[in-house]
Amino acid sequence: MTGKTFAKTVGGGFVVADADCASIATPEDLTEEQRMIAETTETFVDRDVLPHDERLEKLDYELTVKLMRKAGELGLLGADVPEEYGGLGLDKISSALISERLSRAASFALSIGAHVGIGTLPIVYFGSQAQKQRYLPDLASGRRIAAYCLTEPSSGSDALGARTTARLADDGSHYVLSGTKQFITNAGFADLFIVYAKVDGLHFSTFIVERAMEGVSVGPEEKKMGIKGSSTRPLVLEDVKVPVDNLLWEVGKGHLIAFNILNIGRFKLAVGCLGGAKEAIALSAKYANERVQFGKPISAFPLVGKKLAEMNTRAYVLESVIYRTAGLIDSGLSEIDHASPASGVHSAKAIAEYAIECSINKVFGSEALDFIADEGVQIHGGYGYIQEYKIERIYRDSRINRIFEGTNEINRLLIPGTLVKRALKGQLPLLQKAQALQGELLQLVPGRTFEGTLEEETHLTAMAKNIFLMAGAGAVQRFGPRLEEEQEALTALADMLIQLYAMESAVLRAKKQLASKGEERAALAVAMTRAFAHDAFGQIEALAKETLSAVDTGDSLRTQLSALKKLTRRSPVDTVALKRQIAAAVIREEGYIS
Template structure:
């Protein structure tokens, strides 16, 4: 049975019900190889050229991707697409990253640019736009952000008023930081009809009254086009209204959910590529008459980079598998929106976690390269600059951290998730709670599974106490909301790492050894963070004797048997260096 969004905090998940990269079909693997070859042979050699935005190059490369079918995975066959499904789409997103800024243009076009029309367009709109978007004859962009409306998208000031003859909507306002703006033909744009009803529109490049601002000069992702859109009585035909008047938020937020998942996939692919480059450099670079790869501190870095990337990769495919299953057979906009919204929590988790993993990985990549990591002739410098935007894109990580607990609490209040009964039940046994003893069931990672199970109780403890104290005012206590989000994110990451390793072990115990080591390392390294966050929350929520009581409970719950993390990391590093890349 398909797990509901957010239910991972309450349920024990069977590894057999989780989709993992090892479950890819032969067709999926062929797609992966095709994308990897295209990125390595046709994109990577032109990354530096792309950085200078020569006219026509990005469109030329996008058209080439279209020829290979790399723009049409999400588009139904009847509209010229290949309709390969979300798993294939994520594979493409993950493996296109060797193209540097090309990956951003590709993602904006195939994801947030095209999907609003795929999911919410009417028949005429789909027939008019999707075949050309599938080939790259048309390029798409997505325009939501405004000078005074970033993460608070509904504060948009762009207005739309019906013309006196009823044939056009006249749009006035400005959008900013729009990816693909300078090369796009089609812009999915949001404006408030009569200044009140937040609504989506399809704006063509040649629309009278529509113009572009100058190219932004950015820290990274320099090869992509980022410009503002200017609407001065822009005459958008009424037939270009997308979806329903006043229902633009349904399109905007659900497309962002998919965008967050795809961003996570791109970050994961970039992290894997960064590990490969860092490992090869560490083997080549000699200091004190030996490769720096032999130094323990370099091995520590590579192991941590690999363990975090493994958790990120496991998470991304787990979520994608659920969304793929949830969307099966659904074509109507309302059905699609509901299916995507179900996993809004998990999509936000993926975005936050993967973007922060990538930032960690590229920071360590620069450190492994040393002084050369700061020089533009070496790849670490660009990786470092390009990665930083991911914590801002698709809703900042702070906004996504607010979304996670807010959505959980809203669903709990509606009775959609049994979080409140679970927290209440936990309160009744709280004084007798002890760290769970690992279950001796003959399966690996028993201690780590017990740690994750206790981590879920820890979330209920902190969340229950916070809700009891602040009730409907909890949203104002953003630091506590942030702690709850971090607890949920780490629980999902740890569990995803374990589930993937267990599933692999059940299929092939010997072949799963690297995954088991990666999962154990990630969980053992991360679990102490949960105690730190819970203690911080309890010190804020309580005073005096009650504080000490709660801290004592947290300490008992988080007690666990340490393992030899140094030894585990050395094993991971040895595998990475032997393969000269990220390996599972």
């Protein structure tokens, strides 16, 4: 571990409880050691990777593996591997710094990300002592490269519908695996495959399969829209004999491994999106300053400035969301003894605790990067469509993120679905809070005035929570057990939660910056937070109206909308002025600024 430990909170608890800014992790909390880790990663990318960018983009396996081993020598592959197994055993904030800084390496960053994340973590969290001792030192050093094999030709989002089978041999010494896995990152050169298969066609389980095992082969490279420098192939298993010692955890526990590893994968995907977003902002701001039209640089035009301001604001909010979530995950995983036989159970519980937050990171991060990349291309104009300019590649590469690690549609269904399940189990007082709110809304709510910096935005965050509780309670009462079938309502509730978590994360971070830096030095953070918070609140209000209209009619609906009006009272804010202030800073710095 390298950083401070932050307060442990209940997953999804941000909906019903207010957080204190001192209790959350932010980039401003980085230690000197963490900054050195980030600097080491940047140096590696600049010195060893980017000079070979063209070769890597043409899918040079030999070079990719060579550079991954170089990254292993620097410790960049072992951040999440405990020290006793040859890794560094870093916290998730330090690990996130590496992932973010690697993102400028484009497809190569994906090759590393698949290896250190979904490829290695199943063994870190769920492997036996023998498995950890056998495989983790090689994975941390890069002597072996890993791949994760869940998707099949007939099962993508429906992961449990997999058809790959595993049959225990009569003598009990090995399992026989047969089936095909699709879209496997690193398949062209991976040494180990984390494979999901159904024992006896029923029990979803996980196996460590070695490339050298007889019957293992890969299909041809997929011709992809983006991320062209990463290997993506099918994995074919034909009666592969896998020793029983290579069963990961227990028979029938594969779903717990798969879904919890995907939770971490979703978080790390958002981190990569942040790195891409910052690069796109820097490229766009520099181009806007250099491109002259009508006798002046296009950065001088307000509409170009507005784009840069909105790009930077979304990146700032995403960064706030990511560090807050990293602090939560660290708090859950910090007490796990990886040498304990029960480490798998404890790991699954700790990771699952923040499944909601991880899905929020994935959706918000991937869509923020898509927005930023799209606006970056627009600022570049026709040149943004030309491969010579990197913004074109960022645009193409970004599109996969809304599909990777569970589509954004699946994640949107998971976010409120998981929240409701936690409430029904008594883990979150959602229903109690919603009932108390109904009583409060019957009373006259007086208008309020706000004087302190971010006081109104703090109030809007509290009101956004009440709006969600009101809309969510209405949906639960109207649909009951059928709510999971009402996907339109679920996605509206998910979008409210996403905006709420993002809004609160930015407000808390900006308040923390205010406390440590003072009004003047935190002015930009305050401006971005205010602009985002008011835009997000408007979206939450619209989504609440949509949800209430879907669950109620007539006089009852009018009563609900009247109550909603009490919760959405606010004074208009001059976002044009705020965005001009933000734009000026981005244009001046020619890059992301917080």
